[in-house]
Amino acid sequence: MFAFFDIEELNPAMPPTANSFSRYLPTDQQAKAWGWRLVHAGRQTVPPHSRYPSKGHPLDYLFDKDGRRTLDEFQIVFISRGSGTFESQKQAKTTVRAGEAILLFPGEWHHYQPATETGWSEYWVGFRGREADRIMRSFFSADTPICTVGQSDALIQHFDQILYWLQMTVPAKEQILASHMPLALAFLKSGALTKDSPQSKDGELVIQAKATMLANLETNTDLEALSQQLGVSYSRFRFAFKKQTGYAPRAFENIIKLNCARDLLLRERYSVGETANALGFSTVYYFSRAFKKHFGQSPQQWLRQHMD
Structure with a gap:
C-alpha cells in the first residue's frame, strides 16, 4: 500500500x-x-x-x-x-x-x-x-x-x-x-430522499406516527384513526410503517412502551402495577408477559438485577 x-x-x-x-x-x-x-x-x-x-x-x-x-x-x-x-x-x-x-x-x-x-x-x-x-x-x-x-x-x-x-x-x-x-x-x-420521493413521503408519515405514539403512551393508539389523520388508508399506513421500521405499528408501539417501562421501574420507582397502568396495558399480567417476552426476564427479575 x-x-x-x-x-x-x-x-x-x-x-x-x-x-x-x-x-x-x-x-x-x-x-x-x-x-x-x-x-x-x-x-x-x-x-x-x-x-x-x-x-x-x-x-x-x-x-x-x-x-x-x-x-x-x-x-x-x-x-x-x-x-x-x-x-x-x-x-x-x-x-x-x-x-x-x-x-x-x-x-x-x-x-x-x-x-x-x-x-x-x-x-x-x-x-x-x-x-x-x-x-x-x-x-x-x-x-x-x-x-x-x-x-x-x-x-x-x-x-x-x-x-x-x-x-x-x-x-x-x-x-x-x-x-x-x-x-x-x-x-x-x-x-x-427528496421531499417528492415516495420513500420520503413514507418516512414523513412514519415520523408523524411515531410522534403520536410517543405523545400518548398512556393509551393504545387508534391506528385506523391515525392513518385517516395522516391521509392514507390503514393498509397503506401499515405497509409503509413496517417497510420503514421492520415492525407492524402496534408491535412498534409496544416496544416503545416496554423501553419506557424500564425507566419507570428503575428511575421513577413505579411498582409493576403502576407501570402497567401508566403505559396503557390492560392488565398487569399482560404487561408482565410482554415485558418477559421482549427482555427475557419478568419486570421483578429485571428490576432486582438492576437494583444491585
Whole structure:
C-alpha cells in the first residue's frame, strides 16, 4: 500500500493549505478487522483553466491515457463549489454541480473533471471493508452515482473532521477515522430522499406516527384513526410503517412502551402495577408477559438485577 503522503508537502505550487490537503494511509490490520477502513482523504480547490488532476497523487489514482480510471475501493467525491462532468461504465457523461457528490465503485471505470471555465472545490474520501461492502450494496448503486446532498454544510464539517483526525497522533486513530464513514454515507442517503420521493413521503408519515405514539403512551393508539389523520388508508399506513421500521405499528408501539417501562421501574420507582397502568396495558399480567417476552426476564427479575 502507500506510506503517509501529503499533497501539500509534495507540491507547494498548489493552492493554499486552507484549501488543499490529502493523505494516503498504509494498510492497518486492526482497521481491516473493524469492518470499515479509510484509505485516503483530501480536499482541493482547482481554479478555472487549471490542470486536472493536480500533481502529487500516487500513480494508481491517476487517469490512464484514455482518460479513465478503475479503482479497487469506494470513493465519495463531493463538489462544494463550481461544476464539471462525470462519466462511468454505467453513467453517460453528465454535468456535476456544487452540492452534489459522486460515488465511485470498485471495478467500475470512471472519469470526472472540473469545467475549464469554473474550476471546482472538492472533498474526497476512499474507503473499503466488510461493512462498507454491505452498506454500499444495500443502499447505493453504480447505476445512480450522482447524489444530491441535502446537508451540504454538515457534510463539509464532517469531511473537515476526517481531515483533522488524519493529522492527529492518537491511539485507535484508524478506527476513529473509519467510523466517520457510515455518517458520511448517511448524509448522502438523506439527500437522496427528496421531499417528492415516495420513500420520503413514507418516512414523513412514519415520523408523524411515531410522534403520536410517543405523545400518548398512556393509551393504545387508534391506528385506523391515525392513518385517516395522516391521509392514507390503514393498509397503506401499515405497509409503509413496517417497510420503514421492520415492525407492524402496534408491535412498534409496544416496544416503545416496554423501553419506557424500564425507566419507570428503575428511575421513577413505579411498582409493576403502576407501570402497567401508566403505559396503557390492560392488565398487569399482560404487561408482565410482554415485558418477559421482549427482555427475557419478568419486570421483578429485571428490576432486582438492576437494583444491585
